[in-house]
Amino acid sequence: MKYCNNCKVNVVGNRKYCPLCQEAIKGDPTDEVFPTISFVYREHGLFFKIMLLASIVIATVSVAFNILFPQRGAWSLFVLGGLGSVWASLITAINKRNNIPKNLVYQVMIISVITILWDLITGWRGWSITYVIPLACVFAIISMAIISKVRNLHVEDYILYIIIDGLFGIIPVIFILMGLVKSLFPSLLCIVTSIISLSTILIFEEQKLRAEIKRRLHM
Structure with missing residues (x-):
């Protein structure tokens, strides 16, 4: 010693x-x-360094070309916004990697906020609400269903999964009632996916859910 x-x-x-x-x-x-x-940023330090260098190169080259050809508009701002979106999504995914439901919620929130801002900046055509957000919710619901089976999530996670499914299914309904969508298909697809996913959990995990609710409510 x-x-x-x-x-x-x-x-x-x-x-x-x-x-x-x-x-x-x-x-x-x-x-x-x-x-x-173990720290994930240290374990994959080379990957993050390459990602950072690639982002700097893409951002620098884009701004330089935009300055050389200004007649095409400030398209480099969209490149910078895209790089920022990728990094925001990547950092969130890493920091919340041990909590999959929360990770998916944060990812959908980041995508929603970024696409709405882009839609507003480009003159608001409604594509963010009509297509991107409902399809992002569909992807999150399907991903959660697959991950829950692969990782054999506990009943507590299923309860949170039900809340998330319900939330993702309600969002398109609000958009439709407010008359914000230009095409019903993506929103209806999200609603149908949410209903099917919720029904599957309630039917096949009924006993586990009921036992967990009784345990939580001390019934």
Whole structure:
């Protein structure tokens, strides 16, 4: 075990310097008593560095070409917005990777906000509400259904899944009632997918859900 002559304490692990006084310590190293914590940003550091470099190159080249050819409009702003969207979605997916339902909700929220802003900036044609948001909800519902079966999620996750399904199914209904959609197909597809998914859970997981609700309500 290593020993610090300045602090008169033993130091566990393979440290070169005392954690208290930062003086050099001597002795034989020992095994660490604390588990090694893995960080996804460190584990995939090369990937993130390549992504960052590629983003900088694309952004720089786009702005440079836009300055050289200004007659085509400020199209480089859309490139920068797209890169920002990719990074926002990627960081959210990583930070919420252990909570799949919350991750999907955040992803849909990010996509919805970004597409609505883009729709407003480009003169509001309604494509964000008519197509992108309903289809994003459909993708989230299907993804959650597949992931829940693959990972054998617990009943608690199923309850949260029901809430998410209901939320994704209500959003297109609100858009239709407010007369914001120009095509009914994407919204109806989202509503139908939500109803089928909810029905599947309620029919095949009825006993588990009922037992979990009784346990939570102390019935």
